[in-house]
Amino acid sequence: MRVNDWLVELLSSEPQVRREELSELRDAIDAEATSLLDASGVPVDDGPVVVSKSRLAQLDRCERSTVASWEATTPPEPPSVSALAGRALDHFVAQVLVGGRLRESSHDLRAALVAHGDHEALGRIDEWEGGDDGVEFDRCIDGLAAAVLDAWTGVDPSWAPRTQVPAVTALAGGRLRVSGVVDVELGGPHTTRPGVVVEVKSGAAAASHRHETYLYGLLVALRDGTAPAVVAQWYPGTAPAGVAVTIGVLEAAAERLLAGVRQWSRLLAGAPPSASPGVWCGWCRVQEDCDVAPVADGGKAVAVGDGDEAEYTPEVEGEQPW
Amino acid sequence: MVSSAATRVAARLEAGLDEVLGDAHRRGPGGPGRSADLRRDRLVIRSHDLLEPCPRRASRPADDYEDRVVTTRRRVGLLVLRRLWGEAPPVPPRGWRVDPGALGPTVRAVFDTPDVWPLQLWEWTRSLDQAGRAALAAGVVTWCDGVIRLVGTARDVSWCDPSLPIRRDVPGRAVGLAATLDATRRTMEGERLLVVTGAASPTARRVLAGQAVLVRTAVARRDRVARVTLAMPPSGQLEHHVVDDALLDLAVDRVVEHAALRVRPDDAPPRPSRSCVHCHLLDECDAGSEHLGCRPGVVAGPAAGRPVDDQDRRHQGTST
Structure with a gap:
């Protein structure tokens, strides 16, 4: 299904969350976050506690691995085929939405990486050139590019599509920053279309993806003061899987967020992290010192996520036109 | 800010720099005379230099600038906003607004208008192929949309020309102060400045605001600035800073502290x-x-x- 056809079906969607409900939810999150940080013992002088979508996903997998990557003083391992495929997908969607077309996937990806100064990814692709990984990667991104062209071509400009949009909120008087980068935003309060948030995923569908999308809905709602009408995940070759944003969806996102804040602030205060084995052990920094890690798979099992998220500014009260 | 305040701040800046620089980076007798020497000797202090928390690192800023989407989208975005606003009717009808859906076509139009671009930026953009320019265009659309969403579409906004950096030399010194500034508005009580930023800490934002006013007013001694607004699209927030002595003194003090670090880097302690x-x-x-x-x-x-x-x-x- 083409995304534009799906959007047409959403034209009559209305935000289902009243501003007062959103305001009350924000106050409740803020109070709970303050209480959690007060109880955690995290030193205030260490700066704000940062909880990004990526960190919440990491914490869901393994506390020990999360702490190890946070404490790391060496560069991370070079990206795997699947991790780079995720970046490629984001670039292809942006290119089609803004440029209208793709020509040759490998060439276009390189050009986008050059524009972004992503030397790490370019170097990795060069390493793979001529080898099995290179063949696998080219095959992978050819499929992604075809799926993107098929789905994302022809989105009506009135939806004002924008890609890789940061959304940040500060809580607990600036002691906590929650951040994410939304893959695609469409419509919204400054347009004539309902607000739609789409998370683009290159891997297999997972239950956690739905929660990530809810979190984006919450962050966009807190940023704009108005909840989007719909949040969705899109996987290549499928129709967008959308959910109407209700106060219940936002409350579920808030609950998961606060659980992550509780977990992360406890770890920052020095609590010993627990270890949970899984496919992520393949790219864990402390895999060799870990008693519970299974045999490494070289980091090829699944994509870790969508990469590091840009961090931005805490909010300030007193919004008014400048 | 009244002109007497500008004079006071200029004097404070001059005295501070005299104390930490002495005869270093001085123009005129004893200083560099030829323009080539002046360029080599000039100490340029940018807004973001003042935000570096480690004195040692501040004393020797990294020279690793690279043109890429994240470092160029703001300047290209300003070209786009200037064009969008330039296309508005001279007397807009009631309810006139910029259509966010027009951003994509306007970005493409700007890419086809070489004469409005800063030369180096234009050359970099030309070095990209079609897909690379699409990547840049996507970053620009997102940046512009975030700004419009936050600051609205008032007709009287004047978006800054990225070909004209906001930089002024301190009189008598081979010291240049550069600030980030995105737009201005003229109002009855004076000029308003807009800075689009992602600065994290309240202190950092105050320094950015102060540096913008310092460069705009105290060094150039030109405009009366009434207020600085920091726009932070990622958090959807606007933060207003009234221009007063405290704001300007903070900016001057940070500039003087930074100048001291730059001329004596070996004395700068690590943090x-x-x-x-x-x-x-x-x-x-x-x-x-x-x-x-x-x-x-x-x-x-x-x-x-x-x-x-x-x-x-x-x-x-x-x-x-």
Whole structure:
């Protein structure tokens, strides 16, 4: 299904969350976050506690691995085929939405990486050139590019599509920053279309993806003061899987967020992290010192996520036109 | 701000620089006479230089600028906003607004208008192929949309020309002050400035606001600035700073402190933190290496000088 056809079906969607409900939810999150940080013992002088979508996903997998990557003083391992495929997908969607077309996937990806100064990814692709990984990667991104062209071509400009949009909120008087980068935003309060948030995923569908999308809905709602009408995940070759944003969806996102804040602030205060084995052990920094890690798979099992998220500014009260 | 305040601040800046620089970076007798010498001798202090928390790193700023989407989208975005606003009717009808859906076509139109671009930026853009320009265009659309969403579409906004950097030389000194400034508005009580930023801490934002006014008013001695607004699209917030003595004194003091570090880098103490992992000086900094629990040089790999972890980005000053 083409995304534009799906959007047409959403034209009559209305935000289902009243501003007062959103305001009350924000106050409740803020109070709970303050209480959690007060109880955690995290030193205030260490700066704000940062909880990004990526960190919440990491914490869901393994506390020990999360702490190890946070404490790391060496560069991370070079990206795997699947991790780079995720970046490629984001670039292809942006290119089609803004440029209208793709020509040759490998060439276009390189050009986008050059524009972004992503030397790490370019170097990795060069390493793979001529080898099995290179063949696998080219095959992978050819499929992604075809799926993107098929789905994302022809989105009506009135939806004002924008890609890789940061959304940040500060809580607990600036002691906590929650951040994410939304893959695609469409419509919204400054347009004539309902607000739609789409998370683009290159891997297999997972239950956690739905929660990530809810979190984006919450962050966009807190940023704009108005909840989007719909949040969705899109996987290549499928129709967008959308959910109407209700106060219940936002409350579920808030609950998961606060659980992550509780977990992360406890770890920052020095609590010993627990270890949970899984496919992520393949790219864990402390895999060799870990008693519970299974045999490494070289980091090829699944994509870790969508990469590091840009961090931005805490909010300030007193919004008014400048 | 009235002109007497500008005069007072200019005097405070001059006295401060006299104290920390002495005859260094002075123009006129004893200083560089030829323009080539002046360029070489000039000390340029940018807004984001003032936000660096480690004195040692501040004393020797990294010279690793590279044109890429994240470092150019703001300047290209200003070209787009200037064009969008330029296309507005001279007397807009009631309810006139910029259509966010017009951003994509306007970006494409700007890409086809070479004469409005800063030369170096235009040459870099031309070096990209179609897909590379699409990547840049996508970043520009997102930046512009965030700004419009936040600051609205008032007709009387004057977006800054990225070909004309906001930089002024301090009178009598080979010292240039550069500020980030995105738009201005003239009002009855004076000029209003707009700075689009991602600065994390309230203090950093105040320094950015102060530097913008300092460069705009006290050094240029031109306009009366009534207010500075910082726009932060990622959080959807606007923050207003009234221009008063405290704001300007803060800016002057930061400039003087920074100038002192730059002329005596060997005296600048390190302030180790988790940011050390990305520092371009880590190879030669015992304190930073000790803080990270490694020998000097061990960490200096591809990550040195580049932020990779969100916790370390909180000190980054401006969003481009």
